[in-house]
Amino acid sequence: MPRRSFVCRCEDVTLLELDHAIELGLSEVEELKRYTGLGTGPCQGKECMSVLVSHLVRRGLVDPTTVQPFTARPPTEPVTLGALAAGLPAEPES
Amino acid sequence: MMGKGRAQAMGSRRAELPSRVDIAIIGGGIMGLSTAYHLSRISSLKVAVLERSYLVSGASGRNGGGLRMQWGDEGNVALMMESIEMCRGLAQELGINLWxxxxxxxxxxxxxxxxxxxxxxxxxxxxxxxxxxxxxxxxxxxxxxxxxxxxxxxxxxxxxxGVVFPWPFVWGYAGQAVSRGVTVRTHTAVDRIEGLADGLRLHLSTGERLDADRVLNATGAWSIELNRSLGIELPNHxxxxxxxxxxxxxxxxxxxxxxxxxxxxxxxxxxxxxxxxxxxxxxxxxxxxxxxxxxxxxxxxxxxxxxxxxxxxxxxxxxxxxxxPYDVSPDGDAIVGPSPGLPRLYQVCGFTGHGFMMAPAVGKLLARLLAKGERHPMLERWDPARFSRGGSTRREDMIIG
Structure with missing residues (x-):
């Protein structure tokens, strides 16, 4: 295996860093995101989520039949503030 | 992203709980963990932190990470000058990059x-x-x-x-607290609290029990639920x-x-x-x-x-x-100290959206109160009993958000 393998290319999280977090006792998708920063870049986890979960399954840390991705945050794709500002409704939504 | 050299084991769902501790802290957010860390530095008290989900799952992992001394009230300015001063050396102290x-x-x-x-x-x-x-x-x-x-x-x-990245702050306090002997147990909720002659008994979601001389409610916006189950009515929401x-x-x-x-x-x-x-x-x-x-x-x-x-x-x-969630106190001041009617249960809540920036200083002053009985000047105005006494005064108008 090459010396440095990247799990998350947006935030430069390497396999070594992921394994380091696991050695500290972390094993869940949500907490590994928050310890390594994985999945918080422009792709919002679209590239790295499956790599992360495969790794956790391979290491026997999660059950492949029940493991969930981390909470998906809106918007689905990056949207400019200009476009969002133009969409302000005239009346506040209830 | 994180430094590798001195990072410590974090809390875990497998951390073994003692049967009795001096202080049980409910809530593994920055308030609870900062307090646990400072207790481990200045005392030999036995401390356990209970977090019902994973660390950083609550408000400590959701805030904007701003720290400012520009407040409108003298007490808050002084507190935040202290907190920011503490942050200067904190990355080195906690062994983690706080950004x-x-x-x-x-x-x-x-x-x-x-x-x-x-x-x-x-x-x-x-x-x-x-x-x-x-x-x-x-x-x-x-x-x-x-x-x-x-x-x-x-x-x-x-x-x-200035600004920080909130997540490593929490990991840093947790890692250092664990390395100094604090038990940090995640994925474990407190279902019920029972009064004992010499303390409080926590009934946990895992079926375990934990007895403690004193308990700290550090659950922020979730504190209302826990307090209400004990008949403690405080006005935060x-x-x-x-x-x-x-x-x-x-x-x-x-x-x-x-x-x-x-x-x-x-x-x-x-x-x-x-x-x-x-x-x-x-x-x-x-x-x-x-x-x-x-x-x-x-x-x-x-x-x-x-x-x-x-x-x-x-x-x-x-x-x-x-x-x-902001944990809003009606007068804008935090709610910190022994609970009315249940003095073994301490509160550290009501920070109204600005608890993260105050937590470095608050953890330290709270540890001094719990371990040594030292009363920081802010504790007078933060007294949870002030609302029922009619002693609540709004002093601060620089609450943002």
């Missing part, structure tokens, strides 16, 4: 009322030794050239205010606050900027993202339960305010939005 950056806070006043607040604050800050200075709109442009300052009447800038983060940009924005007129705040984190939130109009009656929903209305409202005050952000892309 702490002192780019200052720039407040913009566009109304006469805002102008007089900033003028009053600057006098107070000067008296207390905080380096806040008042600026014209043109002078504010020298700090942030991209602003539209056409209707800015006055600005205030304090170069020592949860308030949903939304926030967003943008694509990362090269560093260009030094300070966190606050527009007093709209309650808009935005900063650039050391990771490059623009992080922004705003006061939402027409929010309805106070909530009784924590609500973590996100809305399109928030992004639209924020987009309009941010693109008005900094037009080039119209091209800026939002990557994600989320929400976190």
């Amino acid at each position: 702490f950056r002192q780019g200052g806070y720039l407040f913009l006043a566009r109304t006469e009322a805002g102008e007089s607040r900033l003028t009053r604050n600057a006098e107070l800050h000067h008296r207390l030794g905080a380096p806040t200075r008042l600026l014209s709109g043109a002078e504010a442009l020298e700090i942030v050239p991209q602003l539209d300052v056409s209707d800015v009447r006055l600005a205030a800038f304090n170069p020592e205010d 949860p308030h949903r606050h939304e926030i967003m983060s943008s694509e990362p940009l090269k560093p260009f924005l030094d300070p966190l900027v606050v527009d007093l007129a709209t309650g808009l705040y935005f900063s650039q984190s050391t990771r490059g993202e623009i992080v922004a939130g705003i006061t939402m109009p027409d929010e309805g009656p106070p909530a009784t339960e924590v609500d973590l929903a996100s809305s399109r209305r928030f992004l639209a409202h924020l987009g309009r305010a941010l693109t008005t005050i900094m037009p080039l952000t119209a091209q800026l892309r939002v990557l994600r939005q989320w929400s976190g």
